[in-house]
Amino acid sequence: CVCVCVCVCVCRASQMDLHTAIQETQCALNLVLNDKFSEALDLLKPWWKDSMYHALGYSSILVMQATMTFEHRDIQAAMSTIKEALQTCQRFRKKNSVVGSLSKEMHAEICYAECLLQKATLTFVQDENMISFIKGGIKIRTTGQSDAFRQFEGGVKLGIGSFNLMLSLLPQRVLRLLEFIGFSGNRGFGLSQLREGASSHSLRSILCALTLLFYNTYVSLILGTGEGNLVEAEALLAPYQQKYPKGSIILFYSARISTLRGHFEKARARYEECVGSQQEWRQIHHLCYWELMWNHSYQQEWQQAYHYAHLLCQESRWSKVSAAATPDSETGENLVELFRQVEGLKQRLAGKSIPTEKFAVRKSRRYKAAVPVLLVVPALEMMYVWNGFSIVGKRADSTEALLVTIETAEEQLRSPSEFHPDDSCLVQMLKGLCLKHLGRLLQAELCFTQVLSSETRIRYDHYLIPFTLYELGLLYKLQGDFAKAATCIENAKTNYKDYSMESRLHFRIHAALSSLRGSPVGTP
Incomplete structure (x- = not known):
């Protein structure tokens, strides 16, 4: 449906009344969901340095863009805007004795807190190491220290829900330190608060819904065991699909849910529809290209996957390393030359390297030798890093096809080299994953134990x-066998360090152990 803005045209005096500010901010969010991004920003811009809600809305849109695109430029722009928005809200937080201003002060507290929440979110986006997560959690904790939250239920649920959910992701060793200084993270409570906020029909309901969608479709997969609540995600999305059927953000999440269900053909159609729905935020196109690249990779359609990887390298500035690391000989490109370019494409966010890029660079160094030793299954290895095997596992046909490819690679590992033990172990681990998803559990266990015996x-x-x-x-x-499960996972957590993607594994371990604590026996 077309968004009809019922924003009252107020006289542009020195003050913006609170009721109109909330109306205009709601209108701006409606414009965003209808892909009218510039109109939304134009509506908020004249007042964003003088009105707390305009400041919050303006920064919210830029944060939404940054978290959808992961572009360094967008993240920096959003961070700069949040700092300005915090200053705007701060002016209204100053105490005075006028009773009539009490309501405005209370709204200023909640707007200020939500800006801190946005800042914490961007801290998460920039870097997935432990220190960044702790900093983000502390910033969210700041949002819960005002009594004014009790008066504004939607804001309470967004802030407290996000705070608890965010801290619940942290590995136990970090949480123990935070609990010592009074922090705690209850995932169940956080999710319930966000669910109530999403159903509240308030200004913050869409932000609660988007937080839950992002958690169920990305966070639970990348930093967890891949068990996102897709039923909940579909229910959250349904009312927005009716109201904004052509909105790119809604189309994108609809496509993502289809991907996670293993409906790759349906997902591709939705991603392509999302690309065609708007031309203003082209970075969302890049996010769709990333997803299309993987959707084709899941079905080993390498020509099409390479097409989208090439588009990303040409048009986007984010993670060229990951895109460049997925070539295939069928494309006609010089495979060795492509991998030799990978290290030069590495970039830094907030002064730090991206973990997945460091991993891809490390793997590509085999191609720098005078006589390069080719990687055995590079695309499948990177697919595993992004937990893609748990997605492919939803489709028996795609999983069987991957297994054939892996077994072919296994047959070709007959020539010994200094990389042979590593390559053989990689193949066995990926083979075990395929066998597990096909229900051949004993064979999968044999593959995993073969890797461990080669340590x-x-x-x-x-x-x-x-x-x-x-x-x-x-x-x-x-x-x-929950006791054995806990022993293996605790072993991985306790006895190994300083390896590639260590932080990512520790987040997944924490999620796995948390799920085991709810098991009937063998709780860790």
């Missing part, structure tokens, strides 16, 4: 042992 022979890819222990633990959990 002393691995020379470079030391990440394979803790990751395999984690996967073996999930396999035991699937078999109902």
